[in-house]
Amino acid sequence: MSSVKRQRRSRVACIPCRDRKRKCDGHQLCGTCREFGYACYYDTSTRKKRNKNLFPGSPAQPHQQEAPLNDTQPQSAHSPDHRPESPQPQSLESNSGAAFVRNLGLKIDPANAPEPQLFAWNIGARQLPGTFAPLNIVDIVSQEELARLARVYFDKVDPYYGFIDQDTFFEYLDSRWSRQGTPEPYDAVFCGVAAMGCLFSQNKATPAESHLVESARASLEQFSMSGIPSLTIISGWALRLAYLRLTATPHTAWMASCSLLHLLEASGLHLETKSKHLLFTRPQKVDVNIRRRLFGFVQYINTWISFDLGRSRVILLGASYNAPTRREGDYTVEMLNLLPLSENLEPNVSLDPTQLKATFFNMLENLGTQPPLVLSQCNIVLCIFRRLRELRSGMCAELEDQLLTLMTKSLTCARDLASERCPWSHVANVPFQIVCTLLSMDTPASLLRLTEAMDTLKFVMEIYDTDVMKEAYRTAGLLILLQQRRKEKDARSLNNVLEKHSTAPPDPNIDFLNEGVLDAHNSDYFGDLMAEIPSLDSLDFAHIFMADYHGMPEMAL
Incomplete structure (x- = not known):
């Protein structure tokens, strides 16, 4: 009987316990890894086959997802079969907002993309000029x-x-x-x-x-x-x-x-x-x-x-963390509950789109009520979005709608906190990242929300008038302008096609009326159609830029 039990434990053992031939209780995080500070993770393919009821990979049960809570450690060279085969671990920059902004800029316009750095990471330095000696x-x-x-x-x-x-x-x-x-x-x-x-x-x-x-x-x-x-x-x-x-x-x-x-x-x-x-x-x-x-x-x-x-975090071997006791009017427990969810996004750990979306829905189902908590949760959701984009995983309409709703709520929270003189880091960071995320989504619904995102970033900049906030505001405006110019270029290409073919004689072999097709060769048709589309020239982005960008020929920075 005892041998049967040992066999069951070995079948659901995590990779560190298998490599070290230790007993594993099959939990996430398992007792052995918790005690010794190992990075607990499982071979997802074999674990799903052998214990489907205990470890489903469905987004409908996000709290049972198989994603590990800590970053991975080097694997034993003698057990290559134990390594997860798919998906592959991502780079350390997978979670980085700076890398996301850089890639977005390169995608829109490689010649004028912003340099890689963390824009709006906080409100910026408040130090006065000069030196200040320590005093009692x-x-x-x-x-x-x-x-x-x-x-x-x-x-x-x-x-x-x-x-x-x-x-x-x-x-x-x-x-x-x-x-x-x-x-x-x-x-x-x-x-x-x-x-x-x-x-x-x-x-x-x-x-x-x-x-x-x-x-x-x-x-x-x-x-x-x-x-x-x-x-x-x-x-x-x-x-x-x-x-x-x-x-x-x-x-x-x-x-x-x-x-x-x-x-x-x-x-x-x-x-x-x-x-x-x-x-x-x-x-x-x-x-x-x-x-x-x-x-x-x-x-x-x-x-x-x-x-x-995009750097390695510090992992203290043997460290243990349990949630503190709740206090009335205190939200520390709710804030620190984001720690295991954050560790779950360790770039070196393999997470497939299903697991990432499960974490996404789990976050949305447990949104906080306090603005600092909402912004921290939005920051995690935006990180999950970046990971999904890197995996080239599509987002369903429901997920996009919920993401846009969370963005709107977060922008309101950022404005409220700024007006109350509460400069939490995400008061600056989340609005900027929302601008970049909306540009990356590039849908009619996302672009409609750009105005509110830019208004929020400007509002924070006006309250905390630092160089960091000014640079973030300029950069967000630059990305929007580059996207606008790219779309105008695409529109000109389409217009050239229409101009070339709009006067072509209709094919006598096609009966447009019998087929119920509009006469697209009628120039009045194009005129009426274009009249319904607002001109991009009416969008004035001049107020976005400071003196640094005045007189910039064709965005040659």
Whole structure:
């Protein structure tokens, strides 16, 4: 009897368990891979044959899809038959919005396509000119001002990434101004929270915000050199990462996220409290929900920056993540529930169109109600669209309609957040990517929505008047103009054909009236037809471009 059970387990074992000859429970993620940090995935062809009832590949049951949750590891050279044969893993750039925009530009007009870069990745840098030396927190803002900025943070940011304990924060705040001399480790948290409070309450940076950012960095570097980092220091680095994700370049934020994950590993905060480790003990007792929120946040940010840049994300062996406990008025759990769905899109993992569409429908069935959550979900759906386009998989009418509906809802959310001074990264990124996606779809329904998408991008640019937003707005306008010129060229080609053949005498052997066919050779027919089509000349894109593009002959950039 025992031998029969072992045989059943081996038939549904994942590839890592087969290669390592370990027991596998057949789940996704299996217990062995979860314990040892392996990338759990299955040979989809054999698994479907042997266990169809347990692992259907139908979009009607997206929660049972076979796509793995983590990226793949190198396979054993002795077991080539265990590798999935179809579809092939895609490149690291498969999820990248920058690669998508570049390919779109090359398809429309190779000579004038925008250079490859991440446009509208966030609102852009807010730093003032000049240098700002690090100062003691008590010399930057008053206690009352810090409390005000903290309330902004806990009202607008904490509900989505709640890894700072609010009670602990204000306990430290009440006593900090009585010790105005020596810098303290918790100053990094004070500076990080206050900097985020400035970001979410002011359109433009102030000297105080710049001092807060620089002082947080200096404090973190000072207290990170003394051994295994504490929860306080890790929290300070997480706040800095949050600020960088919303204002810095993608490379800077990616480096910060990678370093922070390794700091989490050094402190043991990537492990559940029950996990055993022989080489270290945690420096302090840590609340399990704070640990989960902190680790989930950093992992989520690193995953998507890596996707955007087409780079490898950091995978900590043995790391474990469970959803934190829900709190009233808090949406951190909903936000972090996007982490496994995001990991499911790892470019190096083979996903066929059926699996991608299953994830797509799963996302649409579980749309959030809060604008930041809706934008994050839309970002994932747009990524799935890019993957489907790369696989040259068609989209059914139902899927396209739902995608367009989600885009419309997301544009509304982006405008609402911008007007409320909530510069989440997707407030800039999602409208720009929607413009590019609509151009890529190139259907009457998609092109009708371009106006709202461009209006939204312009609205965000006017509120956050940064070079990054101006460049994104110009680039979106350039792509639309290039598409318009391509369509005008195609229209001229068709017009040349019509001009050549519109006066040709009708074939006497064809009885148009008996066949019920219109007399297409009648010039009045063409005149009436063209009168019903709005002229493309009436579309004025001049307002889209700044001085950089004025006087540009035939788009020769």
